[in-house]
Amino acid sequence: MDALILQILNGLDKGGAYALIALGLTLVFGTLGVVNFAHGAIFMVGAFCAVTLQKVLTISTKVRDESVTLFEAYKEVPILEAKFPVVGAVIVDYSVPLAIIFAIPVMLLLGLLMERGLIRHFYKRPHADQILVTFGLAIICQEIIRHYFGANPIPQSAPEIVAGSANIGAFLGLGDNVVYPWWRLIYLMFSFLVISGVFAFLQFTTFGMVVRAGMQDREMVGLLGIDIQRRFTIVFGLAAVVAGLAGVMYTPILPPDYHMGMDFLVLSFVVVVVGGMGSLGGAVLAGFLLGILQSFASMNEIKSYLPGIDQIIIYLVAVVVLLVRPRGLLGRKGVMED
Amino acid sequence: MKKSTATSDWILFIAFSAVVLSMPIWLAPFGANYPDLMQKFAIFGVFAIGFNILFGLTGYLSFGHAAFLGVGSYTAVWSFKLLTMNVLPAVVFSILVAGVFAYLIGFISLRRSGIYFSILTLAFAQMSYNLAYSVLTPITNGETGLQLSLSDARVLDSMVGISTGRSLPSTTLFGTKMSGLPGFYFCAIALIIGFFIALRITRSPFGTMLRGIKSNQTRMSYTGLNTRPYLIWAFVISGMYAGLAGSLLAVTDPLAGAERMQWTASGEVVLMTILGGAGTLIGPVLGASLIKYFENIFSAFNQGTLNQAFAALPDGIQSVVVDVVSLFVGEGWHLTLGLLFMITVIFLPGGIMEGIRRIAGLFSRRKDKPSTGAAGTVAEQS
């Protein structure tokens, strides 16, 4: 029982990342009709926003090391900490959450640039062309990151205060065996928050209403004389911000490297397909479901029966879903079923 | 598409063979006439020709063809380990095994079309890749990659009394070592045979049906054609080409690693095909050769050689130039690849062959009507 809950929890935070990326993918597909293979790269760029901020905040200077009294010793200390001992240290400690503030404008800009500069010209082109051109873009993003940050993962730490684990078991009255890192819990909350935010935005604003109408029937909305184009640009920006934030917050869980975008992209596409192309609820549901499933599959008890199942479970589910129910779990009938 | 008579096809085939076989001569001025590189031209030419049979003719975009390449390599190395260092059985087995593997994946993936097909093939390739790294380690030797060893059985070789002695044996074709030029010629012959078969397929009723599927698949079924077996065969044939290419990689260097199956490797063959011109006969080979050629050149650069190359520039400018250029060369070769990918799709979806056709068209039109401006035909609306 404990192990079960632990696995569900483990799956949830990964599922949160899948859901956030898949949400943007399906939003972009549903509104713009574009298959964006560069969406994983956006996630990765988000993660590297956190890395960049941390690097900037910890630009160091040499100061006298007071702890060494026998001779003059120097140590490297972030300028920030050297100048403002208390506040500086806190800022450095909170670099990941702070990166959110930094990442939002960066991601928005990146999203708008991508849509205006590239995606826009591919609305009418075949899906194969969209896949190819965004695939090329993804490679470029990934290689630029590698050029400047190297090929190795760069660990990021969560703020000191949430470095430990939460005793979920005790909280739920299950004993002390279910412990869960605070940061993962925060990530889970964060993804819920962002997902609800996106849904509320689409549900309760007129802007969101138009976008949803556009997802149902683009031509119709266009005929109403609404400038759907401009709104779609913003939708693309929104999707980029969501994926970017997912990346920022994920860095303490998985040290970012340049190919994390590709890894998550393939999985997120699978998530979108399982959830149903163009279905927002489906993307979220499938994201969490597959995250949990993957975490179950990596339990030793299961792996000993079905070796390697943890490596392929998500793809296997996708294959079955595509064959049995091509529109996905919550997909609308007739949308991209062939 | 222009109608080609049988004669012009023969001319095309003979010219192609001549160009391929004379590579060691005419590539000399480019400094690209060493066997290692020419082998790559031929091998990836085979891979791209095969990929084109699926993508170029039917329009089905597979993102998982590297899996078949990997399977071909593994099969070939196993043939070297278990049976004989002779390359012929290795090549034959690789083609067969890759064909069976392609049939299994194609049978399922081809239940869907469009992006779903792409994602399904991608999913299968990722599965193969992940499994090759984990559970299938006994077969694939995981991260290290499958290699020859002195303790290999080599049943057939030992039956006829070939012993390898103390060093690792090399691949042979009935005694001729498959390294250096003989290795290149072996790959070149494979490429020529592959090209010939692709030529026949393209010009056959079967090939016309495949192009019909690309043009209007629904109409095909209302014309009484069952498109599924056509697609499955196209998929299997192109998988067999990939298997052949994989075995040739093993022939020239008896080693097989899982990274050959990664989906970025699948992306590379897509790029080769569209860069040269999907749906054309020569295009894929051209694309493959160009990419391998520039990969060879670009990867060779490093910070040191760059500093040297731009030494004439003033210091400040030099470091900036070197910094920018180093983005694209050496380790950054993939960036160039990505850029090339985008440029091709955006500006020249028909690939180089399309470009050549346009330029040729431009000249012939100029002869007819000198007044027609060039702008209208060159400017591409994207």
Added chain:
Amino acid sequence: MDNTVLHVADVHKSFAGLHALSDIDLSVREGETHAIIGPNGAGKSTLLNVCIGRLRPDSGHVVFDGENLTGKKPHQINQLGVVRVFQTPEIFPELSLLENVMIPILAKRDGAFRLNWFRGFSGETSARAKAEDILHDLGLGELTGSEAGSLSRGDKRRLELAMGLAQEPRLLLLDEPTAGMARHDTNATIDLLKRIKAQGMTKVIIEHDMHVVFSLADRISVLAGGRIICQGTPEEVKADPRVKEAYLGEEQV
């Protein structure tokens, strides 16, 4: 009715609660030209789609020459000799006219699938000659080598017709074969269809143009609101007051 080839028996089809077809009962006799007329939205195209397997009826079935077509795949139905000519031209735009017509010829000759990859397409001389004949017949003889996508709309319709005729079908389903054609093209098409009629090919034809209908049809079924309201020879249909009300009336006023 012993020589019935196509029997549409008690077919129902509804879309989202809307009855597109109800109680359709229709018999087409060997060798006849059977016209289906009716106002827009009467369900004519739906009926054809049910016949060729594009749509599955909710109930009832379609029998062709003793074989139940319901549930069969489109290519199987075509292989039985039921061929449809589409209203909006369904052609292979990237292929040449010759290839467009040779594909159906080869489909008929070689069946639903054949892996003849080694043989040259240009070596299919008899199929080629046949395709050229048909194209010539339809006035497209000059264009055999050009890309089908570059044709004018009227020429595309003729190509579509050529593709249907190339299969020498036992039953030809024509969906408004002359819509969008100029007058003299229409007349040429009528002549052509009359010639085929003389060869004894069974045809079902959907048509708006009464001139075409009355110059070709042996029998007429009138479809309105998803039901057949009248069936008979052209004279009988002309005389029927219900038809006048439902269809002819609006045009003759």
